[in-house]
Amino acid sequence: MGELFRSEEMTLAQLFLQSEAAYCCVSELGELGMVQFRDLNPDVNVFQRKFVNEVRRCEEMDRKLRFVEKEIKKANIPTIDTGENPEVPFPRDMIDLEATFEKLENELKEINTNQEALKKNFLELTELKHILRRTQQFFDEMEDPNLLEESSALMEGNEGGRGAPLRLGFVAGVISRERIPTFERMLWRVCRGNVFLRKAEIEDPLEDPTTGDQVHKSVFIIFFQGDQLKNRVKKICEGFRASLYPCPETPQERKEMLAGVNSRIDDLQMVLNQTEDHRQRVLQAASKTMRVWFIKVRKMKAIYHTLNLCNIDVTQKCLIAEVWCPVSDLDSIQFALRRGTERSGSTVPSILNRMQTKQTPPTFNKTNKFTSGFQNIVDAYGIGNYREINPAQYTIITFPFLFAVMFGDMGHGLLMTCAALYLVIRESRLLAQKTDNEMFNMVFAGRYIILLMGIFSVYTGIIYNDCFSKSLNMFGSGWSVRPMFGPKGANWSFETLEGNAVLQLDPAIPGVFNGPYPLGIDPIWNIATNKLTFLNSFKMKMSVILGVIHMIFGVSLSLFNHLYFKKPLNIFLGFIPEIVFMSSLFGYLVLLVFYKWTAYDAFTSKDAPSLLIHFINMCLFNYSDPTTKSLYAGQMGIQVLLVLIALACVPCMLVVKTMVLRRQHLWKKHLGTQKFGGVRVGNGPTEDEAGIMDHDQLSQHSEEGDEFDFGDVAVHQAIHTIEYCLGCISNTASYLRLWALSLAHAQLSEVLWSMVMHLGLSSRSGGGFFGLTIIFAAFATLTVAILLIMEGLSAFLHALRLHWVEFQNKFYSGQGFKFVPFSFESILDGRFDE
Template sequence: MTSIFRSEEMALCQLFLSSETAYNCVSELGEIGLVQFRDLNPDVNAFQKKFVHEIRRCEEMERKLRYLETEAEKDDIEIVDQGDNPEAPQPREMIDFEATFEKLENELREVNTNAETLKKNFLELTELKYVLEASQVFFAERDTEPSSNLSQNLLPAEEGPTQGPVQLGFVAGVIERSRMAMFERMLWRVCRGNAFVRRQDIPTPLPDPLTGQDLNKIVFLIFFQGEQLKVKVKKICEGCRSTLYPCPETAAERKEMIDGVKNRLEDLNTVLSQTNDHRHRVLVAAAKHLRVWFIKVRKIKGIYFTLNKFNFDVTNKCLIAEAWIPEIDLTRIKMALCKGAERSGSTMEPILNRMDTRTQPPTFHRRNRFTSGFQNLIDAYAICTYREINPGLFTTTTFPFLFAIMFGDCGHGIIMALFALYLVVKEKAIIAAKSKAEIFNMLFAGRYIILLMGLFSIYTGFIYNDVFSKSFNIFGSRFHVGNISRTAVLQDHKTQFMLNPADPTDYEATPYPMGMDPIWQLSLNKITFQNSFKMKISVIVGIIHMTFGIVLSFLNYRHFKKTIDIVFQFIPQIIFLMGLFGYLCFLVVYKWFNYSGLNDSPFLGHLKKIIATVKILTCTPNQYNVQVTLILICLIMVPILLLPKPLILKKQHEKRMKLRSRESHAYEQDIGEPEEEEEKFEFSEVFIHQAIHTIEFVLGCISHTASYLRLWALSLAHAQLSEVLWMMIFRIVKYGNRVYNGVSNLRRLVLLNYSNFSGYGRFVSILTHSSITLISFIRWSSAQNSCMVKGTLLSPSVLSILLMLKMSKYIRTDFTSTSDDKTVHILSRYHYPDIKKMILDIIYIPNQII
C-alpha cells in the first residue's frame, strides 16, 4: 500500500564491477528495469567516451535492419512477431550480426539494382513495341487513303525511291499524357505549323521503374521537312521529357523489329519473375528474425550507452557506477548482479555499497495494467516530488466520477462500458497483434479508464434518470394527473396543467426512490429544474474535490515536517476556501433540507436582487453578521498567506549562516563525490514565488469553481443534443406502426428464403431483429411518457403481472382505459409458437396503451 500511496523509497548505491562482468551485470539489471544510473562523466564529450565505437556499430546495424524492414513492407511481407523477449547477446556476437546484416543488405541492394535495370529495359522495349505497332497503323492508313497532293508529296514510296520533289522526315516516341497538350502547342509555335503530328494512346498504364507509379503515355509520330526542323523537333522532345525510339521506314523492317522486341520482352519477363522470386525469398527469410534482431541490437546499444556513464579506476580494470535503487528491491538487485557475474565466468563478485546522500532521489511509482493509464494522466501534467502522496491513486475514482457527472447518460454509459470491457477481455490478443494504429493504441492504453467512465456514467444516469435522453418509470411517478378528457390532451395542445406538490391528490409527499421523478421528462420547466440541480451538484463536487487536494497538501507537509507550511499555508488556505465557497455549498444544502416544494423559499425572493447588486442580503436575523465575519476572515487570510513564510525563511537563513561561519567546514567534504551545494537563498525570489503562489490560489479558487461548472454545461449540452435528435431526426415513434410492420414483413420474407440464401439471410434476419427491438424500445419509452400524460401510468407491479401473463399464455393484449375507473382489459387473440416473437411482443406491450 505504501508504494501506491507514496513513491518508493530510493537508495543511492555504488557499484564496483570488473571489466569482464560489467556487460552481463548491466544486462541483467536492464532486464529487471529497477535501476537508474547516474552519469559520472557529465563533462566528457559524447565522442570521447569509452564505448562510443560500439554504439556506432549498433546504430549501423539498426540502419541495415530498418532498410530490410522497409523493403519487406514494400512487398507486403508480414514481419513475424512472436512476442519473445530474448536476452542481450554477448559482445562477441556483434561480429556475426554485422556479417549477417551486411550480407543481406548487399544481396538485397544488388537484387534491387538488377531488378531496376530490368524494369527499365522492359519499359523501353514495351514503349518501342507500341511505337512500332502505332507506326504500322499510321503508314497502313496512308496506303489505303485515296491519292491526293498531300499524300503524294509528304511520304516517300515504300518500295522505291521518292517520286515527288518533297522529301519528308519523321521521328517517333512516347510522352506522358499530361504533357501532350503542351508538347503540341510548342511544336506548332516553334515549327510555325510546318510539323504534322499523329498520336495514339497506349491502352494500358506503364509502371515507372523508379517510383512504381502507373503512368498513362501516348505514342506520337512527327513529320517535318528539312534538317533545321529536325533539330528543333528533337530539342522540343528532349525538353518535354519524351523518349524517342528508332522506327524503320519499310513495313518489312518494322514487322521484323516487332517480332524481335516481343521475343526480348518474353525473356525479360522471365528474368524479372525469377529476380522478384529471389528477392521475395530473401525478404521472407529475413522477416522471420527481424523483430528479434531489432530487440537484440537495441539491448546491446542500451548496455553500452549505460556503460558510458561508469568511471574507470586507476588500473582500468574496474568500473565504478552510482545508481538509484528502490530499497525494497536491493536483495533482488544483488541476485541479478551475481547472476551476471556467473554468466561472465568471472571469479570476482560485484560489490554493492549503499551511500549516504542529501541529494533528492528520483520519484518512482510502481504500476500495473490498471493504474498505468491513470498514472500517465497524472504525469502528463506534473510528476510528484520524492515521497509525496501520489494523486494517481485517487484519480482512479475521481476522474471517471467527474466525467460521469458531465456525461450522465445510462444508455451511452452502457455502450462505453461494453466497448472498454471488450478491450479488457481481449487485451492479450490485442497486445500480441502489435497494432500500429495510433488512435486505437491510445484508446487501448486507456481501456480501464474508459471502463470506469462507462460504469460511473451508468450510475449517474440512474441518478439523472436519463437513458438516451429518456426517463424510465421504474418505481412509478409520485405525481398523479386527475381525470382528463382525451380531447384535451390529444387535440388541444395548448392546454397546460399545473401539478401542486402541496395537493395530496397531485403528489404523494414522498420522494422518488432513486434519481429524478420521470414526470420531469414532460414538464415545461424541465430545463430550469435540471439546470439548477446539475449546476449546484457541479459546484458542490468541485469544492469537495478542491478541499480534498488541500487536505492532501497537509498530509505532505506533515510527512516532511514542514510546520511553517502547515501554519501559514494549509490553515489560511482551508479557511479562505471554506469561508467563501464552503459557505456557498452550505447555503445550497441548507436550502434543500429546509425549503421544499411545499413551501416558498426566501432565497428565491432575493435572487434578482443578488444578481443586480453587491449588497449583502440575508434571510435570517444573524445571517448578515455571519457573512460579514466570513468575508473579513477571508480577506485577512490573504496577507497571512503572503508575508509570514518568506520572513520566517529569511530569519532562519540568517541564523543558519551565522552558525556556519562559526563552525568548521570539514563536514562539507565526503569520501566520494562532493554533495550538491545547497540552493542559494534569495529573499526576493522567495517573496516573488510566494506572491505568485498566493495570487494563483486566490484567483484559482474562483476560476476552478467556474471550471467545475463545465460538468453542468457539458451535461446540459449532451442532454439537449439528444433531445434534438429525438425530436428532429428519430421520428420513428410517430410512424412506429408502419416501420414495425414493414420490418416484420421483411423478416418473414427472409425467413421464407432462408434455405436458399443462408449467409445473407442470417445477416438480414439479425439486422431486422435488432431493428424491431430498437423500434419497440423507442415506442415503449414514448409510451411511458404518454401514459403519464393520460393519467394511466402503469405501475411496476401491474407491468410485471402483464409480462408474466404474456409469457405464460403467449397472448397478444390490448389495453384500454377510461377516465372514470381506469380499468385495464386483456383481450386474448392468438398464440405464438415462436419464442422470439413472444419476447418481441413482450417488449411491444406498452405501446398498446396509447
C-alpha cells in the same frame, strides 16, 4: 501515510561493472527496465566517447536492415510478428551479424542492378520489336505503286525529269507519347517541312526500368533526303530523348531481324522470371528473421549508448555507472547484475553501491494497466515532486464521479460502459493488432477511465432519473393529483381543468405528496413545467457541496505533505489557517444548505429564506434588514464570529509566516556553517553529514539554497495567500460548472428526443413503423456523435480542469521530473528518444 500514496523511494547507486561483464550486465538491466543511467561525462563530445565505434557499427547494421525492410515492403511480403523477444547477442557475435547483413545487402543490391540491366535490355528489345512491326506498315505504303505515282507526280514540278524512284533515307525510333506534338512541330520548323514523319502508338504501356513506372510510348519513322537533314533529324531526336534503333532497309532483312528479336525476348523473359524468383526467395528468407534482427541490433545499440554514459576507471579494469533506482527493486537489480556476470563468464562480481546525495531523485510511480490512465491525467499537469502525495489514487474515483455528475444519463452511461467493456474484454486481442490510428490508441489507453466514467454515469443517471431524457417510474411517484379535487383539497373541478393551461399541485394538502421517491428524483418532475426551476436549485446546491468537499479534501492532503516533509511551520501557519478559512465560510454554507433541506417541510416552505442573500449579508455584517428572517436563533452571533475567524486567518498566512521565516533565518545565520573545499563542515548541533558530499559529479549540481531574500519570500507568500483566499471564492463558483454542464447535457438530450425521436413515434397510422425505423437510426447516430462523443469530451475537459486547477492547486506542486528507466521494452516501442 502508506507507501501507496507517494512515489517510490529512490536511491542513487554506483555500479562497478567489470569491463568484460559490463555489456551483459547492462543488457540484463535493460531487460529488467528499473534503472535510469546518469550521464557521467556530460562535457565529453558524442564522438569522443569510448564505444562510438560500436554505436556506429550498430547504426550501419540498422541502416542495412532498413534497406532490406524497404525492399521487402516493396515486394509486398508480409513480415511476421511472432512476439518473440530474442536475447541480446554477445559482442563477439556482432561480426557474424554484420557479415550476414553485409552479404544480404550486397546480394540484394546485385540482384537489383542485374534486374535493372535486364529490364533495360528487355525494354530495348520490346521497342525494337514494335518498331519492326509498325514500320513494316509504313514501308508497305511507300511501296504501294499508287501512292508512289502520286508523290512523284507532285515532285515533278520542283525537280525536273527524275525517272527513278527517290532514294529516301529514314530513321526509326520510339518516343514517349506526350512529347509527340512538340517533336513534330520542331521537326517541321527545323527541316522546313522537308521531312516526312509517320507515327503509330504502342497499345501496351512499357515499364521504365529505373523508376518502375508504366510509360506509354509511340513508334515513329522519319523519311528525309540527304545527309544534312539526317544530321538535323538525329540531333532533334537526341534532344527529345527518343531512342533510335537501326532498321534494315529491305523487307527480307527486317523479317529476319524480327524473328531474331522475338526469340531473344523470349530468352530474356525467362531470365527475368528467374531473377525475380531468386529475389523473392531471398526477401522471403529475410522477412522471417527481420523482426528478430531489428530487435537484436536496436538492443545492442542501446547497450553501447548506455555504456557511453559510464565513467571509465583509470585502470581501465572497470566501468563506473551511476544510476537512479527504486529502493524496493534493489534486490532484483542485484540479481540481474549477478545473472549478467554469470552470462559473460566473468569471475569478478559487479558491485552495486548505494550513495548519499542531496540531489532530488526522479519521481517514479509504479502503475499497472488500470492505474496508468489516471496517472497520465495527473502527469499531464505536472510530474509530482519526489515523495509528494500522488493525487492519482483519488483521481480514480473523483474523476469519473465529477465527469458523471455532468454526464448523468442512464442510457448514455450504459452505451459508454458497453463501449469501454468491449475495449477491456478484447484488450489482449486489440493490443496484439497494434493499430497506428492515433485516435483509437488514445481511447484505448483510457479504456478503464471510460469504463468507470460509464458506470458512474449510470449511477448519476439513476439519481437524476434520466434515461435518454425520459424518466423511469420504478417505485411509483410520490405525488398524486386526485386529492386536489373536492372540498378537502384545493376545490379543483373539471371547470378548473378547462380554464387553466397549467396548474400547480400543493404538497401541503394531505394525500398530494406521499413522501419522497426512494431513489433519485421523482419521475413526475419529467412532465412538470417547473422541472427546471426545481432541478436548477437542486443541482446548484449539489455542485457547491461537492466542490467544497473536494477542495477541503485537497487542503487536508497538503497536511500529509507537510507532515512528511517535516515542515511544522507550514502546518501551523499554512494548513491550519487555510482549512479554517475555507470551512468557516464555505463549510458553513454547505451546513446551511443541509439545514435548509431538513428544517423546512411542505407547510413552512413558504418562509424558507434565500441562502444567497443570507450568505452575502453574512459577509457584509448586515443584519438590519427586517425582510430577511433568520434561519435559526443566534444566527447573528455565530456568523459574525465565523467571518471574524476567517478574516483573522488572512494575516496569519500573509504576514506571520514571513516574519517567522525571517527570524529562523537570522538565528541560523548566527550559528553559521562553513564550507572547506568540497566538504561542508557545520558547527551546528545537527550537522553530521560532513564528508559525504565530496563527489565531483554531484557537486556540480548540488547548490546551497541558504540564500534568504526577505522581499522574495514576502512577495511569494503574499501571492500565495491572495491566490488561496480569492481562489476559495472563485473555485467554489467554478464548481458550478457541474450544474451548468449537467443542465446542458439534459437539455441537449431532451431536444434530441423531441426533435428526432418524437417525429418517429408520433404517427397515428399503422405504417408508422417504417418512419420509426429510419428515424431511430438517425437518433442513434446523433446520440453517439453529439451526446456521447461531443458532450462526453466537453464533460471530460471540465472534469480535468476541476482536478488540475481546483483540486490539485491546494496541495500539489508538480515540479518533479520523471523517472525514465533504461528499458528495452520502451526502446523497442519507440517511446524512448535518445
